[in-house]
Amino acid sequence: MSCKSIPAIKWLITILIVFVPAVLFAQGAIKWTKNGNAYYRFEEGELGMYTLPQQSKAIVLSKKQLTPEGKTTPLNVKGFGFSADEKKVLLFTNTKKVWRLNTRGDYWVFDMNTGTLKQLGKNRPAASLMFAKFSPDGTKAAYVSEYNLYVEDLASGEQTQLTQDGNRKFINGTFDWVYEEEFFCRDGFRWSPDSKHIAYWQIDARKTRDYLMVNNTDSIYPFAVPVEYPVAGEPPSPFKIGVVNIATAKTQWMDIPTDPVLQSYAPRMEWAANSNELIVQHMNRHQNQSDLRLCNAQTGASQVIYTEKDSAWIDILPTWDNDYTMGGWDWINGGKEFIWPSEKDGWRHLYRITRDGKKEVRITNGNYDVMEISGIDEKNGYVYFMASPNNATQKYLYRTKLTGKGTPERVSPAGQEGTHEYSLSPAATYARHVFSNYFTSYTDEWVSLPDHKSLNGASKINEAIAKADKSTGIEFFKIKTTDGVEMDGWLVKPKNFDSTKKYPVVFYVYTEPWGQNVKDQFGITDNFLYKGDMAADGYIYISIDNRGTPVPKGRNWRKVIYRNIGRVNIRDQAMAAKEVCKWPFVDTSRIAVWGWSGGGSATLNLLFQYPEIYKTGISVAAVGSIFTYDNIYQERYMGLPQENAEDYIQGSPITHAKNLKGNLLYIHGSGDDNVHYQNAELLLNELIKYNKQFRFMSYPNRTHSISEGEGTFEHLSTLFTNYLKQHCEPGGR
Numbered sequence: 119m120s121c122k123s124i125p126a127i128k129w130l131i132t133i134l135i136v137f138v139p140a141v142l143f144a145q146g147a148i149k150w151t152k153n154g155n156a157y158y159r160f161e162e163g164e165l166g167m168y169t170l171p172q173q174s175k176a177i178v179l180s181k182k183q184l185t186p187e188g189k190t191t192p193l194n195v196k197g198f199g200f201s202a203d204e205k206k207v208l209l210f211t212n213t214k215k216v217w218r219l220n221t222r223g224d225y226w227v228f229d230m231n232t233g234t235l236k237q238l239g240k241n242r243p244a245a246s247l248m249f250a251k252f253s254p255d256g257t258k259a260a261y262v263s264e265y266n267l268y269v270e271d272l273a274s275g276e277q278t279q280l281t282q283d284g285n286r287k288f289i290n291g292t293f294d295w296v297y298e299e300e301f302f303c304r305d306g307f308r309w310s311p312d313s314k315h316i317a318y319w320q321i322d323a324r325k326t327r328d329y330l331m332v333n334n335t336d337s338i339y340p341f342a343v344p345v346e347y348p349v350a351g352e353p354p355s356p357f358k359i360g361v362v363n364i365a366t367a368k369t370q371w372m373d374i375p376t377d378p379v380l381q382s383y384a385p386r387m388e389w390a391a392n393s394n395e396l397i398v399q400h401m402n403r404h405q406n407q408s409d410l411r412l413c414n415a416q417t418g419a420s421q422v423i424y425t426e427k428d429s430a431w432i433d434i435l436p437t438w439d440n441d442y443t444m445g446g447w448d449w450i451n452g453g454k455e456f457i458w459p460s461e462k463d464g465w466r467h468l469y470r471i472t473r474d475g476k477k478e479v480r481i482t483n484g485n486y487d488v489m490e491i492s493g494i495d496e497k498n499g500y501v502y503f504m505a506s507p508n509n510a511t512q513k514y515l516y517r518t519k520l521t522g523k524g525t526p527e528r529v530s531p532a533g534q535e536g537t538h539e540y541s542l543s544p545a546a547t548y549a550r551h552v553f554s555n556y557f558t559s560y561t562d563e564w565v566s567l568p569d570h571k572s573l574n575g576a577s578k579i580n581e582a583i584a585k586a587d588k589s590t591g592i593e594f595f596k597i598k599t600t601d602g603v604e605m606d607g608w609l610v611k612p613k614n615f616d617s618t619k620k621y622p623v624v625f626y627v628y629t630e631p632w633g634q635n636v637k638d639q640f641g642i643t644d645n646f647l648y649k650g651d652m653a654a655d656g657y658i659y660i661s662i663d664n665r666g667t668p669v670p671k672g673r674n675w676r677k678v679i680y681r682n683i684g685r686v687n688i689r690d691q692a693m694a695a696k697e698v699c700k701w702p703f704v705d706t707s708r709i710a711v712w713g714w715s716g717g718g719s720a721t722l723n724l725l726f727q728y729p730e731i732y733k734t735g736i737s738v739a740a741v742g743s744i745f746t747y748d749n750i751y752q753e754r755y756m757g758l759p760q761e762n763a764e765d766y767i768q769g770s771p772i773t774h775a776k777n778l779k780g781n782l783l784y785i786h787g788s789g790d791d792n793v794h795y796q797n798a799e800l801l802l803n804e805l806i807k808y809n810k811q812f813r814f815m816s817y818p819n820r821t822h823s824i825s826e827g828e829g830t831f832e833h834l835s836t837l838f839t840n841y842l843k844q845h846c847e848p849g850g851r
Contacts, residue, residue, distance in 0.1 A: 391453030423475030619850030684769025787820030
């Protein structure tokens with residue numbers, strides 16, 4: 119599920135901190151200048167500009183300039199952005215979490231011309247502003263506050279409320295829980311290029327039932343915490359897309375037809391390279407048809423220009439273009455064409471599509487997946503993208519001609535085998551480059567493109583690789599099952615390994631479409647819950663990526679799991695474990711498995727469906743019944759339960775709970791807004807029904823990460839480690 123395994127989340131956060139934050143307003147991020155020859159970054163409470171290639175630094179905003187009038191301390195800036203002319207700076211402070219990210223807070227504007235620092239929305243409640251952004255002409259700023267959209271004149275400070283009807287269940291300019299969780303939709307409005315209109319989403323969650331979490335810890339009397347949460351089988355909250363006139367505050371709604379019963383989704387909307395039209399991605403309830411619609415901003419009339427269908431599902435944008443985290447659309451040729459992906463030939467490739475959708479040209483060609491769009495150098499006719507044609511555990515920068523002619527060329531240097539990440543400048547002249555592999559820790563350097571030369575002469579990354587200790591004990595391997603399925607895996611053998619002895623094996627699993635565990639990157643084999651050193655204690659630690667995981671091995675690899683979560687992925691894992699059990703140094707009486715979220719569900723299914731293999735399982739925050747999980751995620755990969763309920767039944771761990779034979783530790787937070795605590799109680803009921811003995815740990819009022827509260831991690835880690843050692847004793851025999 120989108121509730122990724124916690125280690126997967128950890129590494130995702132690492133990447134977001136490095137790259138996305140310039141757009142996300144995150145502290146420590148870089149923000150490229152418009153010409154791409156310099157970048158901005160906050161360091162030690164001041165905003166600096168670094169000019170390339172020399173890396174010369176100039177202070178743009180000092181601590182004194184960041185100190186509001188009448189205050190003695192500067193703003194604690196968590197993120198920043200610039201007006202189009204780079205003469206005004208938007209500063210994000212006093213931030214608060216909204217579900218996953220700190221997207222609510224206070225915003226201040228520093229005007230370079232006047233040297234003034236002013237707060238936006240001064241009469242609004244503290245820390246209530248969301249997604250503030252300058253108008254393209256730099257004269258205004260717009261933001262969401264308490265579910266309504268506002269615009270503020272920067273010179274006069276005059277505020278205009280553009281929507282009047284917003285509340286928790288009727289949402290303007292941002293999104294409900296499930297759109298945020300599964301479509302990564304948070305910022306729900308866009309300025310028109312001429313600064314006269316704002317296009318925005320409106321989500322009507324009034325008929326979406328609340329899931330009531332119970333808070334038993336923060337007051338003497340417990341109280342309910344409601345979350346609008348549509349489970350699988352429930353229709354999504356209806357959406358509308360409107361264009362509001364800044365001068366009149368009147369909204370023109372776009373005419374986007376929807377199924378009156380099933381409803382539909384609009385996960386993406388932007389201005390269509392002009393101020394007269396919007397382009398909207400509209401998806402059906404099953405998420406197996408995607409229509410791109412051009413909408414007339416004045417009349418609301420819309421027409422479909424491009425349609426894609428898939429027998430399984432169509433992946434959403436963040437899987438191939440991280441830049442869209444806060445908006446964007448890849449227009450080229452002066453707005454006459456745009457770049458779009460498709461898996462219709464069996465691999466995820468990029469296409470250039472004309473504005474009317476009548477002509478398309480495939481840009482990337484070959485038996486490989488485009489993992490991510492990194493940048494477009496239209497002047498020189500190239501698109502930069504991430505791919506790994508020969509090793510699905512790694513990631514490299516490539517470029518190819520926008521014409522689709524010629525072969526792609528690898529930009530990442532030879533000899534740097536592992537996982538690369540890049541933040542490209544607007545003209546793809548420079549890039550911040552971060553590299554790691556399983557034995558080389560994360561190292562960054564600044565490079566020129568396309569020659570990929572380090573700006574300081576010597577390559578820091580080559581030096582790091584040369585100095586790294588390669589004797590990590592980590593091995594990557596391929597394993598082929600009796601079903602003919604070949605999978606990638608990694609393993610860490612015990613220190614002082616003796617091939618004449620037999621050792622316990624601990625499998626770490628995720629197995630679902632939102633998690634790839636087997637990556638050639640630093641720290642990937644760490645078990646953050648284990649107190650101590652698993653290898654030193656005598657465990658073999660293994661992870662294997664089955665079919666259905668988001669590995670760059672083509673469409674069929676990923677989508678064979680459609681309507682088969684809980685079956686195909688579980689059998690692949692079990693059959694791989696059977697092969698591992700044939701290794702002469704494996705003790706088949708000591709086989710353990712653990713996972714979190716989707717990995718917790720997999721742990722349960724493996725323990726219940728294949729009790730002859732797995733003797734011990736530790737499952738954290740698992741979905742016990744997939745009927746309970748949200749509709750966008752579960753229906754995307756499993757279909758609608760009204761149409762194929764048997765698939766849901768057979769894929770749910772509780773269906774197989776009666777088969778438990780081994781040792782089970784189940785862990786869940788009672789304040790989990792993602793995988794609700796209900797799953798724990800449904801599972802417990804089923805185990806009790808069949809007199810299956812197990813151990814259960816509830817963490818009061820903790821969320822899906824089980825990270826809140828004093829002493830929580832220490833307790834969880836101790837619990838995990840002690841249980842594993844007790845029921846899957848370490849060491850060779």
